[in-house]
Amino acid sequence: MNKEKIAQFYSxxxxxxxxxxxxxxxxxxxxxxxxxxxxxxxxxxxxxxxMSKRLQSLEVKAKDLEVLDVDDLNNGLAIAFAxxxxxxxxxxxxxxxxxxxxxxGVSLASLQVNPGQVISLxxxxxxxxxxxxxxxxxxxSRFINNIDQSSRLxxxxxxEISHSRVGSDLTTALLSVHVFYSPSPKELGPIDSELPQLTxxxxxxxxxxxxxxxxxxxxxxxxxxxxxxxxx
Amino acid sequence: MEKIxxxxxxxxxxxxxxxxxxxxxxxxVSTIFLLVMIFLASITVALRFLQSQNISSVEVxxxxxxxxxxxxxxxxxxxxxxxxxxxxxxxxxxxxxxxAIAYQQVSNLVPAAVSVSSLSVDAKGTVLLSLISxxxxxxxxxxxxxxxxxxxxxxxxxxxxxxxxxxxxxxRASIKMIAI
Numbered sequence: 001m002n003k004e005k006i007a008q009f010y011s012x013x014x015x016x017x018x019x020x021x022x023x024x025x026x027x028x029x030x031x032x033x034x035x036x037x038x039x040x041x042x043x044x045x046x047x048x049x050x051m052s053k054r055l056q057s058l059e060v061k062a063k064d065l066e067v068l069d070v071d072d073l074n075n076g077l078a079i080a081f082a083x084x085x086x087x088x089x090x091x092x093x094x095x096x097x098x099x100x101x102x103x104x105g106v107s108l109a110s111l112q113v114n115p116g117q118v119i120s121l122x123x124x125x126x127x128x129x130x131x132x133x134x135x136x137x138x139x140x141s142r143f144i145n146n147i148d149q150s151s152r153l154x155x156x157x158x159x160e161i162s163h164s165r166v167g168s169d170l171t172t173a174l175l176s177v178h179v180f181y182s183p184s185p186k187e188l189g190p191i192d193s194e195l196p197q198l199t200x201x202x203x204x205x206x207x208x209x210x211x212x213x214x215x216x217x218x219x220x221x222x223x224x225x226x227x228x229x230x231x232x
Numbered sequence: 233m234e235k236i237x238x239x240x241x242x243x244x245x246x247x248x249x250x251x252x253x254x255x256x257x258x259x260x261v262s263t264i265f266l267l268v269m270i271f272l273a274s275i276t277v278a279l280r281f282l283q284s285q286n287i288s289s290v291e292v293x294x295x296x297x298x299x300x301x302x303x304x305x306x307x308x309x310x311x312x313x314x315x316x317x318x319x320x321x322x323x324x325x326x327x328x329x330x331x332a333i334a335y336q337q338v339s340n341l342v343p344a345a346v347s348v349s350s351l352s353v354d355a356k357g358t359v360l361l362s363l364i365s366x367x368x369x370x371x372x373x374x375x376x377x378x379x380x381x382x383x384x385x386x387x388x389x390x391x392x393x394x395x396x397x398x399x400x401x402x403x404r405a406s407i408k409m410i411a412i
Contacts, residue, residue, distance in 0.1 A: 014255055015251065015254060015255050015258060018255070018258060018259055018262055019258050019261075019262045022262035022263070022265060022266045023262075025266060025269075026265060026266060026269040029269045029270065029272075029273050030269070033273040033276065033277065034269070034272055034273050034276050037273075037276035037277055037279070037280050038276055040280060041276065041279055041280050041283060044280075044283050044284075044287060045283065047287070048283065048286060048287055048290065051287065051290045051291065051294060052290055054294060055290055055293050055294045055297060058294060058297035058298060058300075058301055059293075059297050061297075061301050062297055062300035062301050062304065065301065065304035065307050065308060065311075066300075066304065068304075068307050068311065070307060070310075073307060073310045073311060073314060074310065076314050076318075077310055077313065077314050077317075080313075080314055080317040080318060080321065081317070083317075083321055083325070084317050084320060084321050121324065122320060122323040122324055123319070123320045123323070124320045124324060137339070141335070141336065141339060144332050144335060144336075145328075145332065145336075147332075148328045148329055148332045149328070153321060153324055153325060155324065155328075155329040155332075156329040156331045156332045156335075157329070157331065157355050158331060158352070158353060158354050158355050159331050159332075159335050159351070159352060159353040160350070160351075160352040161335075161348070161350060161351040161352065162349065162350040162351075163347065163348060163349055163350070176355075180320075180324060182316075182317065182320050184313050184316075185312065185313060185316050188305075188308065188309060188312060189312075191298055191301055191302070192298075195308065195311065196311060196312060196315035198311070198314070198315065198318075201322060202315070202318045202322070205318055205321055205322050205325065205326075206318070208325075209321070209325070
């Protein structure tokens with residue numbers, strides 16, 4: 001009885017029932033399948049592009065690291081750390097200044113290291129060393145230049161020059177020198193971070209430092225020596 | 233003579249036939265629409281499946297590349313540290329200090345006959361020069377050198393703080409300069 005009624009009802013209104021059923025089915029398909037799939041697809045597509053870029057950068061990084069020469073790196077590091085140590089390295093600095101005084105031909109009368117007075121410049125820390133020297137005008141000038149161009153990174157901060165006698169070439173100078181150091185970076189960054197490249201400028205700096213180091217380290221002094229003990 | 237066309241079928245049959253045609257048309261259109269929807273749904277599911285496979289493949293490759301990079305960690309640390317240090321060195325090393333430049337320039341500008349009693353360059357680049365000149369000519373030459381246009385680029389100001397002439401005829405002067 002019911003079936004007959006339903007059949008009659010359908011037969012009477014099928015022209016509406018069929019399209020409405022199709023519309024409902026389509027709507028369900030859209031809501032349950034098509035929309036979520038497309039939305040997830042688009043979201044994943046952007047993630048996929050990011051992942052592809054990351055993969056590409058990782059592959060490039062791995063390839064770049066593979067071809068890096070360990071000896072060159074270690075050599076560069078040794079030069080860079082000799083120039084800019086990670087700590088104050090007080091033991092070395094007195095030797096370096098003594099050697100520069102010897103090379104320049106000045107006599108080092110006193111050397112005062114103030115490791116407590118720390119200054120900051122261009123990302124590096126520095127402490128002050130005061131050096132009292134005496135020598136000819138040319139030798140003092142040479143010493144100032146050598147300090148400024150030393151492979152161990154330091155810069156003249158103040159200069160006080162006096163002449164003992166009018167017309168005399170003997171010059172006494174009190175120099176304040178900023179000696180730099182910089183702690184090593186503690187964090188390496190994420191694994192997919194871009195690998196820094198050593199530019200031609202960097203190579204030039206390494207070569208210059210190596211040359212300066214050789215000049216300071218191996219030139220046999222032909223000029224008068226400074227005092228062996230600056231505190232005498 | 234015109235032909236006369238007479239539909240002998242009952243009018244209910246004609247209406248039923250028209251309704252049936254309408255229904256068939258709606259049914260066809262609806263069915264096509266539904267099929268299109270099913271096709272679209274299948275396509276999106278297939279695309280998602282392919283995408284998932286691609287993502288998995290990239291993840292596997294990325295893991296392998298990460299392992300490769302981790303294998304060269306020592307090299308990477310060395311390179312990062314070296315680059316960091318060179319960056320700092322490059323900013324400080326090539327530039328001579330303002331004080332050294334000022335000292336060299338002043339030394340070069342002082343005529344040989346003029347005796348420098350004292351010279352100081354402070355942290356800000358202020359140069360104080362005390363000198364003794366045997367005559368006015370040398371002093372004039374020094375002032376001319378310091379005021380020269382080509383030297384003026386190195387100092388923002390040149391000031392004679394004091395000038396005295398002694399019994400011996402020598403001039404004693406204090407000059408203050410500010411290095412740029």
